[in-house]
Amino acid sequence: MLDAVWVIPALPLAGAVANLFLGRRLGTKAGWLGTAAVGAAFAVTVAVLLDLLALAGPERQHIVDLYEWIAAGDFRVQVSFLVDPLSMTMAMVVTGVGALIHLYAVGYMEHDPRVGRFFAYFNLFVAFMLVLVLADNYLLLYVGWEGVGLCSYLLIGFWFERPAAASAAKKAFVTTRIGDAAMLLGIVLVFVHFGSLEFGPVLGWGTSPSTVTGAGPSEGAATAIALLLLAGAVGKSAQLPLHVWLPDAMEGPTPVSALIHAATMVTAGVYLVVRSHALFEMSEVALTAVLVVGLLSAIYAALASIGQFDLKRALAYSTMSQIGFMFFAAGMGFYAGAMLLLVCHAFYKALLFLTSGNVMHGLDDEIDLRRMGGLKADMPVSATWFAIGALSLAGIPPLAGFFAKDHIVGFAYLSGRELAWVLASIGAFLSALYIARPLFLAFFGARRNPSHAHEAPWRMHAPLAVLAAGAVVSGLLLGFRAEGVLARFLEPALGLAEPGHADLSEAVLIAISIVLAVAAVGLAWFVWASGRVDWEAFPERQPELAGWLSNAFYLNAFYAWLVRAPGMGLGRGLRSVDDRIVDGAVNEVAEDVERASRLAPVLQSGFVRSYALAFLLGAVALLLFLGLRS
Amino acid sequence: MRTPISYFLVVSAMLFAIGTVGVLVRKNALVVFMSIELQLNAVNLAFVSFSRMHGNLNGQVLAFFSMVVAAAEVVVGLAIIVTVYRRRRSASVDDVSVLRG
DSSP states (O other), X not given: OGGGGGHHHHHHHHHHHHHHHHHHHXXXXXXXXXXXXXXXXXXXXXXXXXXXXXXXGGGOOEEEEEEEEEEETTEEEEEEEEESHHHHHHHHHHHHHHHHHHHHXXXXXXXXXXXXXXXXXXXXXXXXXXXXXXXXXXXXXHHHHHHHHHHHHHHHTTTTTSHHHHHHHHHHHHHHHHHHHXXXXXXXXXXXXXXXXXXXXXXXXXXXXXXXXXXXXXXXXHHHHHHXXXXXXXXXXXXXXXXXXXXXXXXXXHXXXXXXXXXXXGGHHHHHXXXXXXXXXXXXXXXXXXXXXXHHHHHHHHHHHHTOOBHHXXXXXXXXXXXXXXXXXXXXXXXXXXXXXXXXXXXXXXXXHXXXXXXXXXXXXXXXXXXXOOTTTTOHHHHHHHHHHHHHHHTOTTXXXXXXXXXXXXXXXXXXXXXXXXXXXXXXXXXXXXXXXHHHHHHSSSOOOOSOOOOOOHHHXXXXXXXXXXXXXXXXXXXXXXXOHHHHHHHHHHOXXXXXXXXXXXXXXXXXXXXXXXXXXXXXXXXXXXXXXXXXXXHHHSHHHHHHHHTGGGHHHXXXXXXXXXXXXXXXXXXXXXXXXXXHHHHHXXXXXXXXXXXXXXXXXXXXXXHHHHHHHHHHHHHHHHHHHO | OOOOHHXXXXXXXXXXXXXXXXXXXXXXXXXXXXXXXXXXXXXXXXXXXXXXXXXXXXXXXXXXXXXXHHHHHHHHHHHHHXXXXXXXXXXXXXXXXXXXX
């Protein structure tokens, strides 16, 4: 079964092709086809995973060579897939959560006239994402990496009639492209220094048949490679400073936000860092950069999320913040912790997004938290799902988010990074605050929307129930302790992180983290649901602070100023060169020819007699000429 | 006694000159047409005269060709003039100046 791993990405790819050609004819059945393709991929993934588990720990690494893709001298690239604990963990998340979100999207996209196209793109995304996580070399990984970027572009701009959606799609594509370009340079450097792009030789494990010609990088080269790869990861995962596209990406349909911009694609950067951890570990600078980027993004996005009144944008900043925590964990060398948070986050963030899709459906696409409120009376089931997701993210035990986040924050302290621990704890407190806020604003407190919200149909609740179950138990099952089930499963690929021991015991750390989470949720209730605080007047009383929060510290405006004015100036300059010099030369020639040709019509009077006179004069002149010459 | 060749050529030149002036100064298409015929016949006369002078038939043969062409030309030309007249109730060549640039 291990050799059949190529079937996993092939199934959604086949679904995408089928939907592309038959989607229009299938109509609403296109969704079921797409869901079946991803569901089948999930089944195959489970089968492969079971086979992998049957092997002894150290042997859990299987490379499936399909064919040679590029052979140019020393540069040889195989299309080969890697089955190991890390790639299987990712594949389980992508196919499992992907299948559930596909199922949800069947109901959500039912009334869209382009449903076939939607599922074609959606399946194609899953196929590329699986290529990304299953690839055994950096080039194939890059194929998946660009493929998911393409699908992200297509799906953000799915409702391209709306200018906002079209420009958000462009923004996402261009912004991530900056990171991708750096990443491509990094991959080239990998080949230069290692003579191979396969994970085995580059990351120093396995016995690969390919010959390694490079002598291995110096520390400076390793730093360059790692930082370039990090730039790619930062672009894809919407971390500082390339994060500006993610909030705008919420213009896409909500299932897209849930699958691509919360559960899977944006975590590809985390996967890249974790997969390449051997490279990052060669350079202290690179690991520290990962840590700092993650920590700053986590706190920055948490603050920005508190300022949003658009439900999906608040969740988008929350995603950025959570991924910041994953980067933070990876930067400390706590890769298993990053992966645990990645898995748990996929559950509860997909749940939160899909539930907000229910709310939008129920309220005729209302997205503004100020016009919601008290929805738990109308939508009790959705309210329950959102509460589970939010409390899980907030880190209320024993939900998944508690374990995932607590291990990371605790690890910071146990490994002797007190400052990082304090900052991460503040980030965790803010996380609980920003996610409890939409919970209370939308579902509790006073009703601020007169229309009666209708609850979503059962088939949209079925996938939510599974996701909610995941959001509750995944932490408990996979990561009860820092060296929990997932960490031990991943050990052959990632090793075990060894925290030192510090003066605060783990119990105290856990207690601190619980107190912070509960306090944040309580504070959120007091401010936004108790009715004792006039939060709606806050922007008027503190216009500056509210502006900084709701505009995410004006970074977007700063980029616009930085790029737009010089860009427009350059454009205008080039246009005047084009107008005056390039076009000018051509137009001038054309005008001269036209002016000259205006002289010719004078000769053609239309009077036959004047022509006859011309003949006569001509004939006489000719005769005179001939006569005089002889 | 043979009439000198120059007599014929003078008559021919006079006829040609009269025809040329007719073509240039008259407006009526029919008169212009007749003037053209006059020019053609002047040339025919010159051909025949030269033929006699040289004592061979080349000039006379050429005169026959010229007559055939003239006859064909009359057919086409008159048809055009009649059509133009029907359309415009006028046979003035100056009215037919639609093709001026």
